[in-house]
Amino acid sequence: MNNNKKNGFSLNWRSFAFIFVAGVAIYILVPNLLGVREAIGLLKNMNTYWLIAAVVVEFLFYFGMAVLLYVILDVINKKLKFWDLIRLSYLSNFAMHLLPFSFVGTGIVNYYFLRLKGLTSGQTIITIVLRNTFTYLAMAILLLISVIYLPTHAELSRLQTYIVVGLIAFGVCFLVYMIYLYYHKDRFYKSAYKFAGFFNWISRKVRKKPLISKEGTLEMVDEIYEGLQLLDQKRASVPYAIFGGFLNWFGDIICLGLVFLAFGYEIHVGVLLFAYLISQILAIASWIPGGLGVVEASLGLIIISFGAPADITWMSVLVFRLLSFWLPIPVGMYSFYSLSAEAKKEKLALEKVKNQA
Numbered sequence: 001m002n003n004n005k006k007n008g009f010s011l012n013w014r015s016f017a018f019i020f021v022a023g024v025a026i027y028i029l030v031p032n033l034l035g036v037r038e039a040i041g042l043l044k045n046m047n048t049y050w051l052i053a054a055v056v057v058e059f060l061f062y063f064g065m066a067v068l069l070y071v072i073l074d075v076i077n078k079k080l081k082f083w084d085l086i087r088l089s090y091l092s093n094f095a096m097h098l099l100p101f102s103f104v105g106t107g108i109v110n111y112y113f114l115r116l117k118g119l120t121s122g123q124t125i126i127t128i129v130l131r132n133t134f135t136y137l138a139m140a141i142l143l144l145i146s147v148i149y150l151p152t153h154a155e156l157s158r159l160q161t162y163i164v165v166g167l168i169a170f171g172v173c174f175l176v177y178m179i180y181l182y183y184h185k186d187r188f189y190k191s192a193y194k195f196a197g198f199f200n201w202i203s204r205k206v207r208k209k210p211l212i213s214k215e216g217t218l219e220m221v222d223e224i225y226e227g228l229q230l231l232d233q234k235r236a237s238v239p240y241a242i243f244g245g246f247l248n249w250f251g252d253i254i255c256l257g258l259v260f261l262a263f264g265y266e267i268h269v270g271v272l273l274f275a276y277l278i279s280q281i282l283a284i285a286s287w288i289p290g291g292l293g294v295v296e297a298s299l300g301l302i303i304i305s306f307g308a309p310a311d312i313t314w315m316s317v318l319v320f321r322l323l324s325f326w327l328p329i330p331v332g333m334y335s336f337y338s339l340s341a342e343a344k345k346e347k348l349a350l351e352k353v354k355n356q357a
Contacts, residue, residue: 042263042315050262051319058255058323064247065089065135071241072130075227075234076123087335088113094332097290097325107132116343122223129220130227130241138245139277142253144171146273153268153306160306185225192221252276252324256299259320263312267303275302290325 066085073080088110095109107128114124147167150156156164181188196217231238253276260267279299283291300317304310 038311039315042311045264046319047262047264050258054255054258054262054320055323055327057258058251058328060247060254061249061251061324062086062089062093062328064244064249064251065092065131066244067247068131068134068241068244069127071237071244072127072134072227075130075230075237076126078119078123080117084117084339087339090328090332091335091339093328094336097292097329097332113339113343116339116346125219125223126227126230129223130231133224133227134241134245135248138242138249139280140171140175142246142249142273143277144168146270146277147171149270150274151270153270156306185221188221189218193217249277255323256316256320259316259323260308260312262319263316265309265312265316267308268306271303271306271308275299275306278302292325295325296321 063086066082066089069085069088070080070082091113092106092110096106110128110131111124114127115121119127147164150164151161181191231241253273256276257267257269257272260272276299279295279302280291282298283295286294288294296317299320300314303313303317
Protein backbone atom coordinates (compact mmCIF):
# COMPACT_ATOMS: atom_id res chain seq x y z
CA MET A 1 0.00 0.00 0.00
CA ASN A 2 1.11 3.59 -0.49
CA ASN A 3 0.10 7.21 -0.19
CA ASN A 4 -2.36 6.96 -3.04
CA LYS A 5 -4.81 5.41 -0.58
CA LYS A 6 -5.46 8.93 0.65
CA ASN A 7 -6.90 9.68 -2.77
CA GLY A 8 -9.29 6.71 -2.56
CA PHE A 9 -7.26 4.12 -4.42
CA SER A 10 -4.02 2.26 -3.86
CA LEU A 11 -1.67 -0.12 -5.61
CA ASN A 12 -1.61 -3.66 -4.28
CA TRP A 13 2.10 -4.32 -3.97
CA ARG A 14 1.57 -7.79 -2.50
CA SER A 15 -0.23 -8.79 -5.70
CA PHE A 16 2.58 -7.24 -7.73
CA ALA A 17 5.19 -9.24 -5.80
CA PHE A 18 3.17 -12.46 -6.25
CA ILE A 19 2.77 -11.83 -9.99
CA PHE A 20 6.48 -11.10 -10.38
CA VAL A 21 7.59 -14.26 -8.55
CA ALA A 22 5.04 -16.42 -10.41
CA GLY A 23 6.12 -14.92 -13.73
CA VAL A 24 9.81 -15.56 -13.06
CA ALA A 25 8.96 -19.16 -12.15
CA ILE A 26 7.08 -19.67 -15.44
CA TYR A 27 9.91 -18.20 -17.52
CA ILE A 28 12.43 -20.46 -15.77
CA LEU A 29 10.26 -23.61 -15.84
CA VAL A 30 9.22 -23.69 -19.51
CA PRO A 31 12.72 -23.31 -21.05
CA ASN A 32 13.97 -26.01 -18.68
CA LEU A 33 11.18 -28.35 -19.78
CA LEU A 34 12.04 -27.73 -23.42
CA GLY A 35 15.77 -27.80 -22.81
CA VAL A 36 17.67 -24.57 -22.22
CA ARG A 37 19.93 -25.09 -25.25
CA GLU A 38 16.96 -25.71 -27.54
CA ALA A 39 15.12 -22.66 -26.16
CA ILE A 40 18.15 -20.42 -26.69
CA GLY A 41 18.52 -21.79 -30.23
CA LEU A 42 14.93 -20.88 -31.06
CA LEU A 43 15.42 -17.37 -29.68
CA LYS A 44 18.62 -16.88 -31.69
CA ASN A 45 16.86 -17.86 -34.92
CA MET A 46 13.89 -15.54 -34.39
CA ASN A 47 13.03 -13.17 -37.24
CA THR A 48 13.66 -9.71 -35.75
CA TYR A 49 11.37 -7.91 -38.21
CA TRP A 50 8.34 -10.02 -37.29
CA LEU A 51 9.14 -9.49 -33.60
CA ILE A 52 9.33 -5.70 -34.02
CA ALA A 53 6.04 -5.80 -35.93
CA ALA A 54 4.47 -7.74 -33.03
CA VAL A 55 5.62 -5.08 -30.55
CA VAL A 56 4.12 -2.30 -32.69
CA VAL A 57 0.84 -4.13 -33.33
CA GLU A 58 0.30 -4.78 -29.60
CA PHE A 59 -0.40 -1.03 -29.25
CA LEU A 60 -3.64 -1.60 -31.19
CA PHE A 61 -5.01 -3.33 -28.08
CA TYR A 62 -4.82 -0.06 -26.14
CA PHE A 63 -5.67 2.16 -29.09
CA GLY A 64 -8.86 0.14 -29.71
CA MET A 65 -9.85 0.42 -26.05
CA ALA A 66 -9.28 4.20 -26.20
CA VAL A 67 -11.35 4.50 -29.39
CA LEU A 68 -14.21 2.60 -27.75
CA LEU A 69 -14.09 4.85 -24.67
CA TYR A 70 -13.99 7.96 -26.87
CA VAL A 71 -17.11 6.88 -28.79
CA ILE A 72 -19.02 5.99 -25.61
CA LEU A 73 -18.12 9.30 -23.96
CA ASP A 74 -19.29 11.12 -27.08
CA VAL A 75 -22.64 9.29 -26.81
CA ILE A 76 -23.13 10.65 -23.26
CA ASN A 77 -21.89 14.11 -24.38
CA LYS A 78 -18.60 14.02 -22.48
CA LYS A 79 -15.15 14.76 -23.87
CA LEU A 80 -11.74 13.68 -22.62
CA LYS A 81 -8.35 14.08 -24.25
CA PHE A 82 -7.45 11.05 -26.34
CA TRP A 83 -4.11 10.87 -24.52
CA ASP A 84 -6.04 10.50 -21.24
CA LEU A 85 -8.02 7.65 -22.79
CA ILE A 86 -4.81 5.92 -23.91
CA ARG A 87 -3.49 6.17 -20.36
CA LEU A 88 -6.78 4.89 -18.96
CA SER A 89 -6.49 1.91 -21.33
CA TYR A 90 -3.00 1.05 -20.09
CA LEU A 91 -4.15 1.63 -16.53
CA SER A 92 -7.09 -0.77 -16.99
CA ASN A 93 -4.76 -3.51 -18.20
CA PHE A 94 -2.35 -2.71 -15.38
CA ALA A 95 -5.17 -3.18 -12.85
CA MET A 96 -6.17 -6.46 -14.51
CA HIS A 97 -2.61 -7.70 -13.98
CA LEU A 98 -2.40 -6.68 -10.33
CA LEU A 99 -5.85 -7.09 -8.84
CA PRO A 100 -7.64 -10.36 -8.05
CA PHE A 101 -11.08 -10.70 -9.71
CA SER A 102 -9.31 -8.91 -12.56
CA PHE A 103 -12.36 -7.74 -14.53
CA VAL A 104 -13.87 -6.33 -11.32
CA GLY A 105 -10.60 -4.59 -10.47
CA THR A 106 -10.55 -3.00 -13.90
CA GLY A 107 -14.07 -1.68 -13.35
CA ILE A 108 -13.09 -0.19 -9.98
CA VAL A 109 -10.04 1.55 -11.44
CA ASN A 110 -12.01 2.92 -14.38
CA TYR A 111 -14.78 4.13 -12.09
CA TYR A 112 -12.32 5.95 -9.82
CA PHE A 113 -10.39 7.74 -12.55
CA LEU A 114 -13.40 8.57 -14.75
CA ARG A 115 -15.01 10.17 -11.69
CA LEU A 116 -11.83 12.18 -11.17
CA LYS A 117 -12.15 13.36 -14.78
CA GLY A 118 -15.54 14.91 -14.06
CA LEU A 119 -18.05 12.22 -14.96
CA THR A 120 -21.03 11.75 -12.67
CA SER A 121 -21.57 8.39 -10.99
CA GLY A 122 -24.35 7.50 -13.46
CA GLN A 123 -22.28 8.54 -16.50
CA THR A 124 -19.33 6.52 -15.24
CA ILE A 125 -21.37 3.35 -14.72
CA ILE A 126 -22.96 3.71 -18.17
CA THR A 127 -19.51 4.18 -19.72
CA ILE A 128 -18.10 1.06 -18.03
CA VAL A 129 -21.17 -1.05 -18.83
CA LEU A 130 -21.20 -0.02 -22.52
CA ARG A 131 -17.45 -0.54 -22.83
CA ASN A 132 -17.76 -4.07 -21.43
CA THR A 133 -20.82 -4.74 -23.61
CA PHE A 134 -19.03 -3.85 -26.85
CA THR A 135 -15.75 -5.46 -25.77
CA TYR A 136 -17.33 -8.83 -24.99
CA LEU A 137 -19.75 -8.61 -27.92
CA ALA A 138 -16.70 -8.33 -30.19
CA MET A 139 -15.12 -11.25 -28.32
CA ALA A 140 -18.23 -13.41 -28.81
CA ILE A 141 -18.41 -12.60 -32.54
CA LEU A 142 -14.71 -13.41 -33.01
CA LEU A 143 -15.13 -16.69 -31.11
CA LEU A 144 -18.07 -17.64 -33.33
CA ILE A 145 -16.00 -16.77 -36.44
CA SER A 146 -13.13 -18.92 -35.13
CA VAL A 147 -15.26 -22.03 -34.58
CA ILE A 148 -16.87 -21.59 -38.01
CA TYR A 149 -13.43 -21.26 -39.61
CA LEU A 150 -11.79 -24.10 -37.63
CA PRO A 151 -13.13 -26.93 -39.88
CA THR A 152 -10.86 -25.62 -42.67
CA HIS A 153 -7.91 -26.84 -40.58
CA ALA A 154 -6.50 -29.91 -42.35
CA GLU A 155 -5.54 -31.77 -39.14
CA LEU A 156 -8.89 -31.44 -37.35
CA SER A 157 -9.76 -34.73 -35.65
CA ARG A 158 -13.28 -36.17 -35.40
CA LEU A 159 -13.47 -35.28 -31.70
CA GLN A 160 -12.36 -31.70 -32.41
CA THR A 161 -14.97 -31.50 -35.18
CA TYR A 162 -17.70 -32.53 -32.72
CA ILE A 163 -16.47 -29.95 -30.22
CA VAL A 164 -16.52 -27.22 -32.89
CA VAL A 165 -20.06 -28.12 -33.97
CA GLY A 166 -21.16 -28.10 -30.34
CA LEU A 167 -19.60 -24.69 -29.76
CA ILE A 168 -21.32 -23.25 -32.84
CA ALA A 169 -24.69 -24.58 -31.61
CA PHE A 170 -24.02 -23.20 -28.12
CA GLY A 171 -23.03 -19.80 -29.54
CA VAL A 172 -26.21 -19.51 -31.62
CA CYS A 173 -28.41 -20.57 -28.68
CA PHE A 174 -26.65 -18.12 -26.36
CA LEU A 175 -27.16 -15.26 -28.84
CA VAL A 176 -30.86 -16.09 -29.19
CA TYR A 177 -31.19 -16.25 -25.40
CA MET A 178 -29.54 -12.85 -24.92
CA ILE A 179 -31.89 -11.28 -27.48
CA TYR A 180 -34.81 -12.89 -25.63
CA LEU A 181 -33.60 -11.45 -22.29
CA TYR A 182 -33.24 -7.98 -23.78
CA TYR A 183 -36.92 -7.96 -24.78
CA HIS A 184 -38.04 -9.48 -21.44
CA LYS A 185 -36.62 -7.18 -18.79
CA ASP A 186 -38.04 -9.07 -15.79
CA ARG A 187 -36.32 -12.24 -16.94
CA PHE A 188 -33.14 -10.23 -17.51
CA TYR A 189 -33.26 -9.06 -13.87
CA LYS A 190 -33.71 -12.62 -12.58
CA SER A 191 -30.96 -14.05 -14.80
CA ALA A 192 -28.54 -11.26 -13.88
CA TYR A 193 -29.18 -11.81 -10.17
CA LYS A 194 -28.60 -15.58 -10.51
CA PHE A 195 -25.39 -14.87 -12.44
CA ALA A 196 -24.24 -12.43 -9.74
CA GLY A 197 -25.16 -15.02 -7.10
CA PHE A 198 -22.70 -17.49 -8.64
CA PHE A 199 -19.88 -14.92 -8.44
CA ASN A 200 -20.91 -13.98 -4.91
CA TRP A 201 -20.70 -17.64 -3.88
CA ILE A 202 -17.12 -17.82 -5.14
CA SER A 203 -16.30 -14.41 -3.63
CA ARG A 204 -17.53 -15.55 -0.20
CA LYS A 205 -15.23 -18.56 -0.43
CA VAL A 206 -12.23 -16.39 -1.35
CA ARG A 207 -12.87 -12.97 0.22
CA LYS A 208 -15.44 -13.88 2.92
CA LYS A 209 -17.91 -11.34 1.50
CA PRO A 210 -20.15 -10.96 -1.57
CA LEU A 211 -18.84 -9.27 -4.70
CA ILE A 212 -22.01 -7.43 -5.76
CA SER A 213 -25.31 -6.69 -4.03
CA LYS A 214 -28.79 -7.35 -5.40
CA GLU A 215 -29.30 -3.60 -5.77
CA GLY A 216 -26.02 -3.29 -7.63
CA THR A 217 -27.01 -6.07 -10.02
CA LEU A 218 -30.38 -4.47 -10.79
CA GLU A 219 -28.72 -1.07 -11.23
CA MET A 220 -26.26 -2.56 -13.72
CA VAL A 221 -29.12 -4.02 -15.80
CA ASP A 222 -30.84 -0.61 -15.77
CA GLU A 223 -27.60 1.04 -16.91
CA ILE A 224 -27.36 -1.42 -19.82
CA TYR A 225 -30.83 -0.40 -21.01
CA GLU A 226 -30.12 3.29 -20.48
CA GLY A 227 -26.81 3.05 -22.33
CA LEU A 228 -28.39 1.19 -25.27
CA GLN A 229 -31.16 3.80 -25.42
CA LEU A 230 -28.53 6.54 -25.64
CA LEU A 231 -26.82 4.60 -28.43
CA ASP A 232 -30.15 4.27 -30.21
CA GLN A 233 -30.33 8.06 -30.28
CA LYS A 234 -26.84 8.19 -31.81
CA ARG A 235 -26.87 5.18 -34.12
CA ALA A 236 -24.06 6.60 -36.23
CA SER A 237 -21.70 5.94 -33.28
CA VAL A 238 -22.44 2.20 -33.10
CA PRO A 239 -20.13 1.10 -35.96
CA TYR A 240 -17.25 3.07 -34.40
CA ALA A 241 -17.89 1.44 -31.01
CA ILE A 242 -17.90 -2.01 -32.63
CA PHE A 243 -14.71 -1.10 -34.50
CA GLY A 244 -13.03 -0.13 -31.21
CA GLY A 245 -14.13 -3.40 -29.60
CA PHE A 246 -12.68 -5.47 -32.46
CA LEU A 247 -9.48 -3.41 -32.63
CA ASN A 248 -8.94 -4.04 -28.93
CA TRP A 249 -8.82 -7.83 -29.45
CA PHE A 250 -7.01 -7.65 -32.81
CA GLY A 251 -4.00 -6.00 -31.16
CA ASP A 252 -3.35 -9.07 -29.01
CA ILE A 253 -4.38 -11.65 -31.60
CA ILE A 254 -2.25 -10.26 -34.43
CA CYS A 255 0.66 -9.85 -32.01
CA LEU A 256 0.45 -13.56 -31.15
CA GLY A 257 0.30 -14.53 -34.83
CA LEU A 258 3.35 -12.39 -35.62
CA VAL A 259 5.34 -13.95 -32.78
CA PHE A 260 4.66 -17.40 -34.28
CA LEU A 261 5.88 -16.06 -37.65
CA ALA A 262 9.02 -14.76 -35.91
CA PHE A 263 9.74 -18.38 -34.93
CA GLY A 264 9.08 -19.51 -38.51
CA TYR A 265 5.64 -21.08 -38.02
CA GLU A 266 2.46 -19.87 -39.76
CA ILE A 267 -0.41 -20.67 -37.42
CA HIS A 268 -3.89 -21.39 -38.81
CA VAL A 269 -6.13 -18.32 -38.38
CA GLY A 270 -9.00 -20.32 -36.90
CA VAL A 271 -6.69 -21.98 -34.38
CA LEU A 272 -5.12 -18.61 -33.52
CA LEU A 273 -8.50 -16.98 -32.83
CA PHE A 274 -9.95 -19.97 -31.00
CA ALA A 275 -6.94 -20.63 -28.74
CA TYR A 276 -6.49 -16.96 -27.83
CA LEU A 277 -10.15 -16.31 -27.04
CA ILE A 278 -10.64 -19.51 -25.03
CA SER A 279 -7.51 -18.70 -23.01
CA GLN A 280 -8.93 -15.24 -22.25
CA ILE A 281 -12.26 -16.71 -21.13
CA LEU A 282 -10.46 -19.16 -18.84
CA ALA A 283 -8.33 -16.30 -17.47
CA ILE A 284 -11.46 -14.31 -16.60
CA ALA A 285 -13.11 -17.37 -15.04
CA SER A 286 -10.00 -18.12 -12.96
CA TRP A 287 -10.01 -14.67 -11.31
CA ILE A 288 -6.22 -14.91 -11.11
CA PRO A 289 -4.67 -11.46 -11.77
CA GLY A 290 -3.98 -11.24 -15.49
CA GLY A 291 -4.72 -14.96 -15.86
CA LEU A 292 -1.06 -15.61 -15.09
CA GLY A 293 -0.29 -19.27 -15.69
CA VAL A 294 -3.82 -19.96 -16.92
CA VAL A 295 -3.31 -18.11 -20.22
CA GLU A 296 0.13 -19.63 -20.81
CA ALA A 297 -1.02 -23.19 -20.13
CA SER A 298 -4.36 -23.09 -21.97
CA LEU A 299 -3.01 -21.15 -24.95
CA GLY A 300 -0.08 -23.51 -25.42
CA LEU A 301 -2.03 -26.74 -24.93
CA ILE A 302 -4.86 -25.74 -27.29
CA ILE A 303 -2.51 -24.72 -30.08
CA ILE A 304 -0.42 -27.89 -29.68
CA SER A 305 -3.60 -30.00 -29.80
CA PHE A 306 -4.19 -28.66 -33.32
CA GLY A 307 -0.81 -29.92 -34.52
CA ALA A 308 1.59 -27.01 -33.90
CA PRO A 309 5.17 -27.92 -32.86
CA ALA A 310 5.40 -27.98 -29.05
CA ASP A 311 8.80 -26.24 -28.77
CA ILE A 312 7.84 -23.34 -31.05
CA THR A 313 4.42 -23.05 -29.42
CA TRP A 314 5.70 -22.76 -25.85
CA MET A 315 8.39 -20.24 -26.78
CA SER A 316 5.90 -18.23 -28.85
CA VAL A 317 3.47 -18.13 -25.91
CA LEU A 318 6.21 -16.94 -23.55
CA VAL A 319 7.38 -14.19 -25.92
CA PHE A 320 3.79 -13.15 -26.61
CA ARG A 321 3.06 -12.86 -22.88
CA LEU A 322 6.26 -10.88 -22.44
CA LEU A 323 4.97 -8.36 -24.99
CA SER A 324 1.32 -8.32 -23.92
CA PHE A 325 1.56 -8.87 -20.15
CA TRP A 326 4.93 -7.71 -18.83
CA LEU A 327 6.06 -4.85 -21.09
CA PRO A 328 2.87 -2.76 -20.63
CA ILE A 329 3.17 -2.86 -16.81
CA PRO A 330 5.63 0.08 -16.56
CA VAL A 331 3.38 2.14 -18.88
CA GLY A 332 0.38 1.24 -16.71
CA MET A 333 2.29 2.27 -13.60
CA TYR A 334 3.22 5.59 -15.22
CA SER A 335 -0.44 6.09 -16.18
CA PHE A 336 -1.53 5.44 -12.60
CA TYR A 337 0.85 7.98 -11.08
CA SER A 338 0.46 10.63 -13.79
CA LEU A 339 -3.35 10.51 -13.70
CA SER A 340 -3.30 10.55 -9.88
CA ALA A 341 -0.96 13.55 -9.83
CA GLU A 342 -3.10 15.46 -12.34
CA ALA A 343 -6.25 14.72 -10.34
CA LYS A 344 -4.56 15.97 -7.17
CA LYS A 345 -3.49 19.21 -8.89
CA GLU A 346 -7.00 19.78 -10.24
CA LYS A 347 -8.48 19.18 -6.80
CA LEU A 348 -6.06 21.63 -5.14
CA ALA A 349 -6.76 24.25 -7.82
CA LEU A 350 -10.51 23.85 -7.30
CA GLU A 351 -10.15 24.19 -3.52
CA LYS A 352 -8.02 27.31 -4.01
CA VAL A 353 -10.71 28.92 -6.19
CA LYS A 354 -13.39 28.06 -3.60
CA ASN A 355 -11.29 29.55 -0.77
CA GLN A 356 -10.71 32.75 -2.74
CA ALA A 357 -14.44 33.04 -3.40
